[in-house]
Amino acid sequence: MAFYFVQFLTGLASAASLFLVASGLSIIFGVTRIVNFAHGAFYMLGAYVAFTLTERFSGAFGFWGGIVVAALVVAVVGVLVEMVLLRRIYHAPELFQLLATFGLTLMVQDIVVLIWGPDDLLGRRAPGFKGAVEFFGQNIPSYDLFLIALSPVVLGGLWLLFQRTRWGILVRAATQDRDMVAALGVNQKWLFTSVFALGVFLAALGGALQIPRDAVHHALDLRIIVDVFVVVVIGGLGSIIGAFVAAVLVSELNAFGILIFPKISIILVFLVMAVVLIVRPWGLFGRPEAAARRTPGLTVNPWRPLTSGERMLSLGALAVAAMLPLFAGNYALTVGSEIAIFVIFAASLHFLMSVGGLASFGHAAYFGLGAYGVAFLAKAAGLPMIVSLLLGPLLGLLGAAVFGFFAVQLSGVYFAMLTLAFAQIVWSIAFQWVAVTGGDNGILGVWPDKWAAGPASFYWLSLGVAALAVTVLRIIVFSPFGFALRATRDSPLRSEAIGINGKRVQWTAFVISGTVAGIGGALFAYLKGSVFPDSLGISLSVDALVMVLLGGVETVSGAVIGAIVFKAANIWLVSQTDLSKLVLGGFIVLMVVAFPKGIVGTLEAIRNRWRPSETKKSALATSRVEVAE
Amino acid sequence: MSMAPPLLKVEGLSKSYGGVHAVRSVSFELRAGEILALIGPNGAGKSTCFDMLNGQNTPDSGRITLLGVETVGRKPRAVWRLGVGRTFQITATFPTMTVRENVQVALVSYGRQLFNIWGSTASYAREEAGRLLDLVGMGAYAERPCGELAYGDLKRLELAIALANQPKLLLMDEPTAGMAPRERIELMRLTARIAREQSIGVLFTEHDMDVVFEHADRILVLNRGSLIAEGSPAEVRGNPQVRAIYLGEGLVYDARHREGAGA
Structure with missing residues (x-):
């Protein structure tokens, strides 16, 4: 009994940091409507800065002062970020906001390693809380008790701040109606900046307070952000009390889940989240969102099938690509195969995002599931390559069918957060369930059969499948189903009023998209000869998003160009610099701010401008990014 | 009566x-x-x-x-x-499609072809869509992007959409x-x-x-x-x-x- 009680207290202590970070995220979202992906990065920065300060200044004052000063320092960094970056994208579609703040996260990862090095750092124990309290033969660190007491204090403090101060009342008013608050003469700019500063302060404080419990390392950001997303989805975005309750719930589920399913404890959290989403899609304490902002699809130019000239051009490009083995070496062909595979992956996400308006932040899950599907079939069942290639993607289909069912119940940022959380859950399973997946060691020796083993034959195989996948997806875009999907994206109200079951249409699109991603993953397993949890990871999901954005989210098949350019540049970049995350992150931020239409979108806009009859159209299209709400 | x-x-x-x-x-x-x-x-x-x-x-x-x-x-x-056909106080249409495509989507739904992933929407019930647009006086605008229409025209388009299921x-x-x-x-x-x-x-x-x-x-x-x-x-x-x-x-x-x- 005492053991369970201690386990319960450990859960409560873990909830403290989670609550601080999640409440910060919720406060920022409530006012600015931005889901700050970089919140995990601020949490991590808080931990690193606090580490440095508490090492430098000794004594109790040095420790506690260091923690608070660290949070303040990071809050100042947050203010700079808000003023320089976020102010430019408050009116951009939420997908761009998520991506820009993710780019920031990538940059911080490399910066942190540059400053503090790649090794784990062990911080000081908290003065006055070094010992443990004995409870029926079980030891509880006294610092845990301090953290348990802290969360209600912070919750109460925030409550007072929002109920009893003028600033808090303004913030609450802005949460309900930003425009009205602005119309009443409140300086929105500084309100937003101060709210952001408070949110970042809470995140950094959460990170700083973790140093006596946990090593500081450069992967903290993604670990916390996924948990925080799960917390705010359960608790309801924008609700502080929701963040508190959900943080406790998730932490307790983790604490006890370890006892029940030691290998895959995260399943329990997933099940609870699924139940909450079915019963209350907007979270336990959230409010149902008014009509969600449309994510992509900024353009007013209706899509057209390719003209016969464009079709010949595409076939010509494909023919040129098919001739690559005649003059390129083995390395170039392997790179070519990889690019073709990523064209498949990017096209599958593009279908979901551009046509369906559903920006998945965890699309790698289905890519990776396809890869694992092939690995299981080829290694465990010993099936020939062609059979594995055909059946392996079915695992991606299955995953997309299960997760997609829940994900399409939501839209906008909730959809993005949920897909990210799902992908992270699949990743955790692949990572933790060593007996089946090999864990971190992956599954090795997934080699192609003889007929596809040579670099040239494998390249042709990949290229052929990529061309087929892109063509099939294009056909679907212009099919009745494609129009039903676009109708659901454009106006849920109207599509429901003409008999379209939007959720079912979106679910079907999710399954199609996940299956195509799984096909890419299946080929990827054979290309690499192995499968690792990385092929389900967040960074791969974000790579896909960048490819889609780079190609042009408003286009029909821009992702093809995006994937080719991005993958080629990425392979080159990794060979040139150790700071590829910093460069990639900076590139993402720059692209979102300066270049939101992508390569193909920009080309189309230029072409339209040169057509005298369509001048009006292109003018509308270019001004849409500012006005898109 | x-x-x-x-x-x-x-x-x-x-x-x-x-x-x-x-x-x-x-x-x-x-x-x-x-x-x-x-x-x-x-x-x-x-x-x-x-x-x-x-x-x-x-x-x-x-x-x-x-x-x-x-x-x-x-x-x-x-x-x-x-x-039952319905029009809204604030028009609800599909801004990224052409005027004709707006009506065609409703006809696709009426014909229970929503999950047809292989056909071509462009040729689906093209004449019927044109007839409905003519009926509300929008025939001349059939190929225009819906996002460009004036408000009064959007109301007429909505009426055509609402009439698609007879x-x-x-x-x-x-x-x-x-x-x-x-x-x-x-x-x-x-x-x-x-x-x-x-x-x-x-x-x-x-x-x-x-x-x-x-x-x-x-x-x-x-x-x-x-x-x-x-x-x-x-x-x-x-x-x-x-x-x-x-x-x-x-x-x-x-x-x-x-x-x-x-x-």
């Missing part, structure tokens, strides 16, 4: 939010080919009524029978399948809101003509009394959630209770017409 069963029968419809009775025991009937106006001051419960009729909102109590089928508890898309009943929530006076009259004339020709029942809410008195066969007056009067335009105009409660617009209308008669 014929003894055919009514197209729409509403009995004891009620809905309250917290302590506020948005709609209180409203009952009425609508026959095929009849144009019925639902009027009342702001907050009278018109939109709540409307949303319950097409399934967007669920009543606390009461029955809605459409062509003999009970519709309470059905989703809007199921009510649509029964033959509805028996049209629900139009403030069909002329935000339109120029001349466009209002044109749109309502068009609606009335289509309704008579195809024997469609029309229920509409409207703030413009000129539109209401000119086109409605019958008028329902809602105030604070309750039906306070029902009858022909002349009866409703003469009803002292309506005048008392519905002050502003009714008097203005009357005054204007008296002036007109005097001149």
Whole structure:
């Protein structure tokens, strides 16, 4: 009994940091409507800065002062970020906001390693809380008790701040109606900046307070952000009390889940989240969102099938690509195969995002599931390559069918957060369930059969499948189903009023998209000869998003160009610099701010401008990014 | 009048939010080919009524029978399948498609081809879409991007979309809101003509009394959630209770017409 009680207290202590970070995220979202992906990065920065300060200044004052000063320092960094970056994208579609703040996260990862090095750092124990309290033969660190007491204090403090101060009342008013608050003469700019500063302060404080419990390392950001997303989805975005309750719930589920399913404890959290989403899609304490902002699809130019000239051009490009083995070496062909595979992956996400308006932040899950599907079939069942290639993607289909069912119940940022959380859950399973997946060691020796083993034959195989996948997806875009999907994206109200079951249409699109991603993953397993949890990871999901954005989210098949350019540049970049995350992150931020239409979108806009009859159209299209709400 | 069963029968419809009775025991009937106006001051419960009729909102109590089928508890898309077309107070169309494609999507849905992933939408029911667009006077705009249309044209496009499932009943929530006076009259004339020709029942809410008195066969007056009067335009105009409660617009209308008669 005492053991369970201690386990319960450990859960409560873990909830403290989670609550601080999640409440910060919720406060920022409530006012600015931005889901700050970089919140995990601020949490991590808080931990690193606090580490440095508490090492430098000794004594109790040095420790506690260091923690608070660290949070303040990071809050100042947050203010700079808000003023320089976020102010430019408050009116951009939420997908761009998520991506820009993710780019920031990538940059911080490399910066942190540059400053503090790649090794784990062990911080000081908290003065006055070094010992443990004995409870029926079980030891509880006294610092845990301090953290348990802290969360209600912070919750109460925030409550007072929002109920009893003028600033808090303004913030609450802005949460309900930003425009009205602005119309009443409140300086929105500084309100937003101060709210952001408070949110970042809470995140950094959460990170700083973790140093006596946990090593500081450069992967903290993604670990916390996924948990925080799960917390705010359960608790309801924008609700502080929701963040508190959900943080406790998730932490307790983790604490006890370890006892029940030691290998895959995260399943329990997933099940609870699924139940909450079915019963209350907007979270336990959230409010149902008014009509969600449309994510992509900024353009007013209706899509057209390719003209016969464009079709010949595409076939010509494909023919040129098919001739690559005649003059390129083995390395170039392997790179070519990889690019073709990523064209498949990017096209599958593009279908979901551009046509369906559903920006998945965890699309790698289905890519990776396809890869694992092939690995299981080829290694465990010993099936020939062609059979594995055909059946392996079915695992991606299955995953997309299960997760997609829940994900399409939501839209906008909730959809993005949920897909990210799902992908992270699949990743955790692949990572933790060593007996089946090999864990971190992956599954090795997934080699192609003889007929596809040579670099040239494998390249042709990949290229052929990529061309087929892109063509099939294009056909679907212009099919009745494609129009039903676009109708659901454009106006849920109207599509429901003409008999379209939007959720079912979106679910079907999710399954199609996940299956195509799984096909890419299946080929990827054979290309690499192995499968690792990385092929389900967040960074791969974000790579896909960048490819889609780079190609042009408003286009029909821009992702093809995006994937080719991005993958080629990425392979080159990794060979040139150790700071590829910093460069990639900076590139993402720059692209979102300066270049939101992508390569193909920009080309189309230029072409339209040169057509005298369509001048009006292109003018509308270019001004849409500012006005898109 | 014929003894055919009514197209729409509403009995004891009620809905309250917290302590506020948005709609209180409203009952009425609508026959095929009849144009019925639902009027009342702001907050009278018109939109709540409307949303319950097409399934967007669920009543606390009461029955809605459409062509003999009970519709309470059905989703809007199921009510649509029964033959109800709807236009919205603020137009809801598909801005990234052409005008024709907007109608084609509705026709795809009507033809139960929503999950057809292999066909071509461009050639699907192309003529039928063109016919519907001609009917509302939008034929010349068929290939224009819907996102570029003027507001009055969007209202007409919405009407074409709403007619795609060959509805028996049209629900139009403030069909002329935000339109120029001349466009209002044109749109309502068009609606009335289509309704008579195809024997469609029309229920509409409207703030413009000129539109209401000119086109409605019958008028329902809602105030604070309750039906306070029902009858022909002349009866409703003469009803002292309506005048008392519905002050502003009714008097203005009357005054204007008296002036007109005097001149």
